[in-house]
Amino acid sequence: MPGNVSTRPLATQPVPESGSKYDIIVVGAGVLGSAFAATFGKQGKRVLLLERDLNEPDRIVGELLQPGGCKALRELGLADCLEGIDAIPTYGYGVIRGSENVHIPYLTNPDTGKPDEGRSFHHGRFIQNLRTAASQAPNVTVVEATVNEIMRDEDGVRVVGVTCSQKKDAAEDAASTASSVAAQYFAPLTVIADGCFSKFRKQFIEKPVATTSHFVGFIMKDVQLPFPNHGHVILASPSPILMYQISSRDTRILVDVPGKLPSASSGALRSYLENVIHPQLPATLQKQFLIALETERLRSMPNSFLPPSTSSELGVILLGDAMNMRHPLTGGGMTVALND
Template sequence: MLDRYDVLIVGAGVAGSALAHALATSPRNPPLRIALLERSLDEPDRIVGELMQPGGVNALKKLGLESVLENIDAARVKGYCVADAGKIVEIPYPGGHEGRSFHHGRLIMNLRAAARRAPGVDLIEGTVTDLIEDSSSARKVIGVRASLKGAEEKKAFHASLVFVADGCYSNFRTSVMGAGAKSTTKSHFIGAILEDAVLPIPDHGTVALIKGSGPVLMYRISQHDTRILIDVKQPIPSDLKAHILANIAPQLPASVQLPLKNALDKDRLRRMPNSYLPATPQGRAYSKPGVILIGDSWNMRHPLTGGGMTVALSDIAVLQPLLAAVPDLNDWSAVQHALNRWCRERKALASTVNILSVALYDLFGADAPELEVLRTGCFKYFELGGECVNGPVSILSALAPSPALLTYHFFSVAFYSIWVMFTHPQPVPGRPEDKPRYAAASLHQYPFLLWKSVRVFYTACVVFGPLLWLELFAHEGPGRTTVVLGLLAALAVGTILF
């Protein structure tokens, strides 16, 4: 086994394995020699990375990896349904497109097998402990040091280019990108598997909106298994099972309540942080030369929309031809040029998926009166059907990667939410034991509703504006930054005057 390669990849998950296959099958003469290092080659057991949007399936096809979805008992996903207080609205994928959901570990094993079969790839089991830098070449990373399985001493591997794909808990993120590359965590998903559960609409993922808590996501991952992910905010209750039984289960569709209770009796609950990490452009002065982050080690979004694998695979599909055009991977200036193009070309899809995931979570996990109005308006917006469903689900599925289209629908929801607040019956306050009553707003309530409308629209701007800034403009040049700041200031002034 050689210790000198053209490319080293740290982490053989979705991103690392797909990248190894993509680079190995790129048209180069001679072919690249690639080392793919993974701490454990056993089948992983995780509660996320189990739902792939149609955009991710399309990316797999571009990479020649569509076969990894075969023979893993993967379920077809034809869309979503949103459940709120007994009401259900169907949100099918457009044009007959389908996603897939599966046991995460089975997909990873197929991806690793595909990478191992690719020409020039060595799949190596070992824990990478540190990056090797060339002290005479401006901190350039020239390799890694790893503890191999069964070996007493660490082994050094050298390469022209090093990729770090070690996931959301990356050990090397800050050393590559600096202390500013830190993720934020709003909540955790608590996961379990429901046996033989019946979802409200077959072959559709289900998002259940829970009053007083974050949303619950359910989707089938095999013939008999359905994944349930329950969003729990900080501080996490000390007795999770009791909390779920008392506060979550009664608000779920009736068909999944018994399977959930059975799962709580026999299965251990798993926990996963829901983190957000905007992508910082790579190959610039603040990042180390010779090394590139990819996948969740570099860019994360809320997993509510199931967009993580789609972004990672699409990133690789964009990066593959750009690196194939670099004759010598030792030429960091040429690699930098490719990275600059990559960061521009990936932005439409990645930013759309990322912004939607966090904004939708803020609406569905509403914990403020203004967000409650937006959540109600969002559900009723979906009930309108037509383009009010087709547009948002095209964005969610990564079939229409357009920040402009996302902005249009988000603020359409905001204005429609205000319309709903004025025109639709609203809950009438009363005693908890009384039957809920609803009534349309009366004329004397209009001044208060007008003031509340300002607050609702302002809240929509506060939710959406910073995300748009972080994803599209935060790392642009000073000229564009000034223009964007001016637009945001005008938006704020317009909101106040409104």
């Protein structure tokens, strides 16, 4: 499936007029925002889904959905979003330390008598399917726009809507030099679902986000993992390594790097991966690791922790990573979001 999917099939046309009113405004069309919009739209609520960039995202996390997340998708009527993206069924974990390994299968589903099943996939492909489901749901309006402000009533007590900037279509008004158009939208409920780097979190949550380490990730091609159709946790020193297949040919590797991240531009990060991490991998994976290290782009993401908290703010709720986060090694973020 190609990257950088066009925004045209996703964004609602024509763009709603400034001042339009809805039942719910959702800020962020990620896992939670898209699923939320699709679900409540089907329940008859008029939902406005706002997303800064509707092109296919390119991320190194959010690629393994646990069985609980798959179950939540089915209950929301969104199971089809896992289809057509070359997703890989997963049935548990393999934990490896040196020459020792332990197989940890998922529990058996009492209703089917079969092992529970998760899925792993390219994150962006899954997101685009969720966004498509939202855009095709009744009562949902999808707008590509950057939310600039959360608006409150005259007393400053209740959130009543948002101010945003929409990208302007050059063909729409070639004479104008403005690159965006400001708009205001109103709803009795605004859902903040703009993810781990939430722009608005600090307005509603006092607790700071703690970053303890970074995941460095890249793709290895055509790898035979020790436990096919399983996530892999390698107990390396000084911190764990996570691996799982995300498509027919692609396997994701995520290396947890504690403390300050070595510089990628100076070559220090590549040297760390080659000299510290490479020797600790299973022998069958070491050659492919070095090949990928030379050919693939190294990406990094902070591993953040934010405990859940309550808010007394009226007219607004924060959900998903905007509200609470746990270490990505748990593989639970998307499952938490969908159950939210």
